[in-house]
Amino acid sequence: MPTNAPMPIAFFVLAGVTLVSAICAMSLRNLVHCGLCLALTFAGLATIYLQLGAEFVGLAQILVYVGAVAILIVFTILLTRNAEVHISPVSRSWMVGLAVAIIVCASLVLPIFQSPSLHRTPIMTPDATVRLIGEKLMTQYVIPLEAIALVLTAALLGAVVIAMRDEPEEKTKQMMEPPRRGGAKPELDPPRLSIPAVETRQ
Amino acid sequence: MEGVDQIFVIAKHWITAWSFWPNALRPFVSILLSIVPIIGLFALAFGITTVVERKALGRVQNRYGPNRVGIPLTKIRLAGFGQFMADGIKMLIKEDIVPFSADKVVHYLAPLALAIPVWLTFAVIPFGRNMSAIDLDAGLLFFFALGAGSELAVFMAGWSSRNKYALVGAMRGIAQMISYEIPLVLSTVAVVMIVGSLSLNEIVRAQSSYSLGFIPHWHVFTPWGFAAFVFFMIAACAETNRAPFDLPEAESEIIAGYLTEYSGFKYALFFLGEYMGLFAITGFAVTLFLGGWTAPLPFLNVVPSWLWFFLKFATLIALFIWVRATVPRLRMDQLMKLAWKFLVPLTLINLLVAAVWHYSGGWAFTGALAIRWVFCGAVIGSAYVALGRGLHTKHFAPRAYRYAD
Numbered sequence: 029m030p031t032n033a034p035m036p037i038a039f040f041v042l043a044g045v046t047l048v049s050a051i052c053a054m055s056l057r058n059l060v061h062c063g064l065c066l067a068l069t070f071a072g073l074a075t076i077y078l079q080l081g082a083e084f085v086g087l088a089q090i091l092v093y094v095g096a097v098a099i100l101i102v103f104t105i106l107l108t109r110n111a112e113v114h115i116s117p118v119s120r121s122w123m124v125g126l127a128v129a130i131i132v133c134a135s136l137v138l139p140i141f142q143s144p145s146l147h148r149t150p151i152m153t154p155d156a157t158v159r160l161i162g163e164k165l166m167t168q169y170v171i172p173l174e175a176i177a178l179v180l181t182a183a184l185l186g187a188v189v190i191a192m193r194d195e196p197e198e199k200t201k202q203m204m205e206p207p208r209r210g211g212a213k214p215e216l217d218p219p220r221l222s223i224p225a226v227e228t229r230q
Numbered sequence: 231m232e233g234v235d236q237i238f239v240i241a242k243h244w245i246t247a248w249s250f251w252p253n254a255l256r257p258f259v260s261i262l263l264s265i266v267p268i269i270g271l272f273a274l275a276f277g278i279t280t281v282v283e284r285k286a287l288g289r290v291q292n293r294y295g296p297n298r299v300g301i302p303l304t305k306i307r308l309a310g311f312g313q314f315m316a317d318g319i320k321m322l323i324k325e326d327i328v329p330f331s332a333d334k335v336v337h338y339l340a341p342l343a344l345a346i347p348v349w350l351t352f353a354v355i356p357f358g359r360n361m362s363a364i365d366l367d368a369g370l371l372f373f374f375a376l377g378a379g380s381e382l383a384v385f386m387a388g389w390s391s392r393n394k395y396a397l398v399g400a401m402r403g404i405a406q407m408i409s410y411e412i413p414l415v416l417s418t419v420a421v422v423m424i425v426g427s428l429s430l431n432e433i434v435r436a437q438s439s440y441s442l443g444f445i446p447h448w449h450v451f452t453p454w455g456f457a458a459f460v461f462f463m464i465a466a467c468a469e470t471n472r473a474p475f476d477l478p479e480a481e482s483e484i485i486a487g488y489l490t491e492y493s494g495f496k497y498a499l500f501f502l503g504e505y506m507g508l509f510a511i512t513g514f515a516v517t518l519f520l521g522g523w524t525a526p527l528p529f530l531n532v533v534p535s536w537l538w539f540f541l542k543f544a545t546l547i548a549l550f551i552w553v554r555a556t557v558p559r560l561r562m563d564q565l566m567k568l569a570w571k572f573l574v575p576l577t578l579i580n581l582l583v584a585a586v587w588h589y590s591g592g593w594a595f596t597g598a599l600a601i602r603w604v605f606c607g608a609v610i611g612s613a614y615v616a617l618g619r620g621l622h623t624k625h626f627a628p629r630a631y632r633y634a635d
Binding site for chain 1: 336367368371372375376382386404408426
């Protein structure tokens with residue numbers, strides 16, 4: 029809806045939120061904060077999709093990225109390492125950083141400028157209704173869809189297999205036994221959560 | 231009766247058309263007139279539901295519920311229905327305690343992150359004929375997308391509180407929401423398959439006719455629809471953290487879960503967000519399975535459509551309160567088992583049944599309906615019985631925990 033009057037203001041607000049949260053996601057010290065900012069970035073991107081009239085893509089973006097990927101990211105941060113740790117960067121040289129940034133940027137920008145889609149005349153009324161997407165998925169793109177479904181099912185089964193692997197019987201039994209008086213206490217290794225106790229006051 | 235049915239729509243158009251508004255302001259007036267009644271009405275419904283719930287719980291537990299507070303400075307008691315105003319005032323003026331080592335910003339934002347998306351979901355619910363704030367083509371998807379945001383809010387609340395009970399509560403909450411979202415979505419997919427649209431207005435329209443002149447075409451009156459309705463209600467109960475699925479805030483185990491470190495108005499916002507989530511999901515259950523705003527009998531269409539919606543809505547809320555009062559809380563492994571080993575397979579089988587129902591819809595010979603009914607009902611019923619029995623055999627029996635049983 030490019031002719032809509034309030035579009036530019038709304039677009040600039042949403043784009044600003046998206047950009048600022050993306051910058052925060054890169055630069056904040058606390059990793060969990062970074063993860064939450066990333067979720068905000070995903071949501072901002074989704075609102076831009078929605079504003080462009082791509083209803084299905086926008087809502088799917090929120091459903092998948094904010095609902096699943098962001099949760100996965102924050103949980104991974106929480107469960108795998110102490111979120112308070114300040115990671116030292118691989119390289120402190122800003123020259124190297126700049127070079128990497130330029131290479132990445134160029135490798136994205138050059139193909140975009142060479143792509144034929146730039147010279148296509150834009151379709152004025154994008155007709156990407158949910159029904160159309162569904163029909164395309166079920167007819168033209170049914171094989172890729174099935175392939176993705178297969179991959180996802182395999183991933184799901186793999187996750188279940190990993191989660192189902194119990195500890196050896198003896199160790200479990202030993203852990204279940206109440207500690208005997210004088211005997212060595214069984215080694216319990218609780219998962220290290222990054223929830224700080226009282227001693228990590230800021 | 232057309233006038234009474236459309237009274238709110240007509241009133242909205244009438245107010246928007248006043249020459250008093252400058253033309254640039256007109257769209258905003260129209261938007262405001264859609265939003266403000268929703269917020270006002272459901273906030274009031276929230277207050278009344280809390281009192282009704284406490285009174286009903288009291289009745290079930292053989293005691294009085296709140297029955298004192300009425301209109302202040304008078305002798306009018308209203309049978310205790312002024313209680314929610316007193317509670318609200320109390321919440322507002324309570325001290326807002328933030329733990330010393332809490333992550334202040336995230337702690338502050340968590341209640342908002344829960345409450346705002348939940349309010350947005352009301353935008354797509356059709357409360358009556360021509361009465362939905364926006365008619366989205368993908369209304370169902372909109373609802374589930376916004377529901378996904380609440381998991382992040384729960385995480386924010388639990389993590390930022392710097393409290394072990396809060397974190398355990400948040401983990402339980404997120405695990406539960408993610409697990410029960412699957413049966414919730416899968417049970418609605420059956421409806422989408424039959425109707426062929428994600429638009430909620432379209433789904434209501436598909437249920438608005440009657441066969442034989444008196445049987446409404448509500449989805450709950452079909453074998454797949456009834457099964458999906460039951461699964462949807464169970465999953466909805468878990469999704470909104472209500473008893474018997476209130477493990478995330480099980481007060482006898484982990485104090486109040488992720489709400490442990492919240493007080494005052496932030497706590498009230500969480501409370502509000504939870505009830506709004508319940509209202510939204512109940513509104514969806516009404517829309518998807520109980521025919522939305524359509525009347526149960528054709529001659530009852532003289533009663534305004536919005537009244538039918540709210541009657542069904544109130545009935546389902548009463549059902550939720552009844553369940554909360556009577557069913558004890560589950561244990562964590564029972565909760566996961568119910569979702570993954572029972573509800574997910576059953577909802578998947580229900581999808582197949584819905585497909586059979588859809589494709590057998592063209593049968594024209596006599597007795598076709600009976601055959602469809604018997605076949606679909608038998609598949610769902612036998613799957614239910616087989617899974618229910620099968621999960622108690624040796625191989626699938628629950629793991630024995632020495633210190634838990």
